Amino acid sequence: MNSKLTCFKAYDIRGELGPELNEEIAWRIGRAYAEHLKPKSVVVGGDVRLTSESLKLALANGLMAGGADVIDIGLCGTEEVYFATWHLEADGGIMVTASHNPINYNGMKPVGKGASPISPESGMNEIQALAEANQFAELSNKGSLKQLDNSAAYIDYMMQYVDLSAIRPMKLVVNAGNGAACDTVNRFEAAFKAAGVPVEFIKLFNEPDGTFPNGIPNPILKEQHAVTAEAVLAHGADLGIAWDGDFDRCFLFDDQGIFIEGYYIVGLLAEAFLKKNTGSSIIYDPRLIWNTEAIINQNAGVPLVSKSGHSNIKAMMRERNAIYGGEMSAHHYFRDFAYCDSGMIPWLLIIELISRLDTSLHALVSERMAQFPSPGEINSMVADADQTIAKVLEAYQDKALSVDYLDGISLDMGEWRFNLRKSNTEPVIRLNLETRGDKQLMSEKTDELLALIRS
Numbered sequence: 390m391n392s393k394l395t396c397f398k399a400y401d402i403r404g405e406l407g408p409e410l411n412e413e414i415a416w417r418i419g420r421a422y423a424e425h426l427k428p429k430s431v432v433v434g435g436d437v438r439l440t441s442e443s444l445k446l447a448l449a450n451g452l453m454a455g456g457a458d459v460i461d462i463g464l465c466g467t468e469e470v471y472f473a474t475w476h477l478e479a480d481g482g483i484m485v486t487a488s489h490n491p492i493n494y495n496g497m498k499p500v501g502k503g504a505s506p507i508s509p510e511s512g513m514n515e516i517q518a519l520a521e522a523n524q525f526a527e528l529s530n531k532g533s534l535k536q537l538d539n540s541a542a543y544i545d546y547m548m549q550y551v552d553l554s555a556i557r558p559m560k561l562v563v564n565a566g567n568g569a570a571c572d573t574v575n576r577f578e579a580a581f582k583a584a585g586v587p588v589e590f591i592k593l594f595n596e597p598d599g600t601f602p603n604g605i606p607n608p609i610l611k612e613q614h615a616v617t618a619e620a621v622l623a624h625g626a627d628l629g630i631a632w633d634g635d636f637d638r639c640f641l642f643d644d645q646g647i648f649i650e651g652y653y654i655v656g657l658l659a660e661a662f663l664k665k666n667t668g669s670s671i672i673y674d675p676r677l678i679w680n681t682e683a684i685i686n687q688n689a690g691v692p693l694v695s696k697s698g699h700s701n702i703k704a705m706m707r708e709r710n711a712i713y714g715g716e717m718s719a720h721h722y723f724r725d726f727a728y729c730d731s732g733m734i735p736w737l738l739i740i741e742l743i744s745r746l747d748t749s750l751h752a753l754v755s756e757r758m759a760q761f762p763s764p765g766e767i768n769s770m771v772a773d774a775d776q777t778i779a780k781v782l783e784a785y786q787d788k789a790l791s792v793d794y795l796d797g798i799s800l801d802m803g804e805w806r807f808n809l810r811k812s813n814t815e816p817v818i819r820l821n822l823e824t825r826g827d828k829q830l831m832s833e834k835t836d837e838l839l840a841l842i843r844s
Contacts, residue, residue: 396496397517399509399813400698403487403496406440410495412447414520419448419483421519422499423455423532425512428480430458432473434465435485436569436635439599440495445485448497452483453532455525462539464597466569466636468731471504472546473539475727486569486635489607492600498635504727505707508700544576548584551737557744558587559627561736562620562642566606566613567598570636573733588740591624593617606633608640609651609719618646627743628750630736638719639732641739643751650765652677653754655715656684658735661742662713663688672702672714672722675796676808676821680761681715696796697810703728717766717821762831763823769842774811774818777842781809784841805834809842818842 394414396404402418404410422431431452435441449459457480462473467484474482480502487494499507499516507513519525565571571594578590593616594603607613608631621629621642629642641649659671659681667689673681674697685692695705695714699722702714706728714722720730743750771777778798785800786792793799797810797819807822820838824831 392521392523394517394521397513400506400700401496401498403490403494406493406495410444412443415444415447415485415497416451416454417520417523418497418516419451419453420455420525421451421516422481422483423452423457424519424525425515426481426501428452428457428502430460430477430479430481432460432462432470432477432479432482433485434462434470434473434482436466436487437464437567437571437597437599438487438492438495438634441485441599444495444497448483448485449534453534454528456528456530456532458532459534461534461536463536464569464572465540466573466732467498468637468726468729468733469539469543469573470498471500471727471729472543473537474500474502475504475729476542476546477539484635488635488637489605489609489633492605504729506700506703508704511700540573540576544573544580547577547731547733547737548580550734551741553581553584553586555741555744556586556588557747559740559744560589560591560624561740562591562593562617562624562626562629563595564593564608564617564620564629564631565595565636566608566632566634567594567596567601567603568606568632568634568636569597570632570732571595571597573636577733591620591626593620606631608633609638614642614648617642618648621646628736628740632732636732637730639735640719641736641750643754644749645751647751649750649754650717650758650763651715651719652717652763653680653757654719654735654739655717655721656680656757657742657753658713658715658721658738659690660684660688661738663690666712669713670709670711672705672709672711674702674716674718675793675799676766676810676819677717677761677763677823679806679823679825680757683761684757694795699730760826761823762826762828763821764831764835765821767820767835767839768812768817769820769839771816771818771842774816777818778809778811781838781841802834805830807834807838809838
């Protein structure tokens with residue numbers, strides 16, 4: 390057949406239902422995965438989208454046709470597939486999810502043995518080529534399918550991340566957005582209750598619903614902030630937590646209902662790990678760096694910057710044995726979680742931290758936000774991303790103290806810096822900017838850059 394499959398992206402598989410991703414294509418992806426990696430066993434799971442179950446079954450059929458035994462862990466989050474792949478010592482895992490993409494999309498996140506990422510350099514290109522060619526031999530030894538509820542093992546493991554004896558009485562507003570996190574939130578609630586820990590869960594949109602009656606769960610969008618923020622204030626909660634569709638990212642709101650950018654959570658978690666693990670390496674992405682680097686240096690850690698993207702950060706973490714890695718996009722990676730990202734570990738660590746310090750999330754981050762203010766990531770649609778980035782570089786490089794090309798362009802201008810990079814999937818460029826304690830300069834330079842970018 391050899392038809393081009395446009396659903397293969399840089400770090401995962403994602404496409405519009407029908408033309409880009411359907412059951413026939415899902416079968417071919419499963420068969421190609423089995424052909425290239427020769428796994429004996431593969432874990433599969435799926436999110437709440439209405440097409441995830443049928444795509445997962447087609448994927449499983451392709452895997453079995455290639456000789457792999459399939460372990461289906463059912464409705465879950467991406468990190469549960471990662472955990473099961475590692476915990477059950479399977480040879481690979483594939484999560485069927487489109488995370489925060491529009492409702493007419495779906496996708497897959499494949500990993501190898503030990504939940505190691507599969508990137509263009511480590512098998513994704515070969516799997517794509519095999520799926521496109523669609524020329525597979527009929528095998529006599531086909532694999533089997535087994536249903537397994539692995540949630541109890543997952544919850545037990547996750548609860549080890551927090552010292553339950555340290556947790557003070559608190560209220561948590563939890564917004565699963567009708568996504569895959571709903572059942573998992575209930576399991577955490579039950580685990581805290583069984584342990585006699587005084588944590589009250591105030592649940593929003595906690596019924597799995599693939600029609601997403603309250604919008605696609607993508608809490609980074611400003612229009613989705615109000616519902617969680619208002620609930621925090623209405624209930625006098627200590628913390629608000631919102632997850633995206635497959636809960637590999639979590640977003641936090643302080644006790645005043647203020648949305649905390651993922652950038653500042655990276656610094657907070659880095660400090661929490663370094664307090665207990667002096668001298669450890671911490672990985673972070675180059676979009677916003679000053680706050681993270683300052684905290685790592687103040688706590689005798691080793692700062693290591695990596696190109697953004699989960700496969701890049703996980704590879705460097707494994708190479709340098711880093712205890713934690715964080716991206717400002719709210720992806721957080723943990724050495725003791727098979728170097729994988731989790732949307733549940735961050736809030737567990739935060740509630741222990743604020744309990745131990747007898748403080749609030751607001752108190753912990755407000756000073757850092759004032760010290761290194763940032764407007765957050767700003768996206769701009771452009772006709773030609775490369776041409777626009779070149780135009781910005783030409784305008785600023787002569788005044789810059791340094792220029793870095795690790796991930797897009799990063800220019801240090803002394804009292805302020807910015808990173809500009811293009812999207813892998815759409816004609817969009819993403820601007821991140823920070824200053825040294827100067828909000829007015831932040832606003833001025835943001836407006837100045839956006840005027841140039843959008844001209």
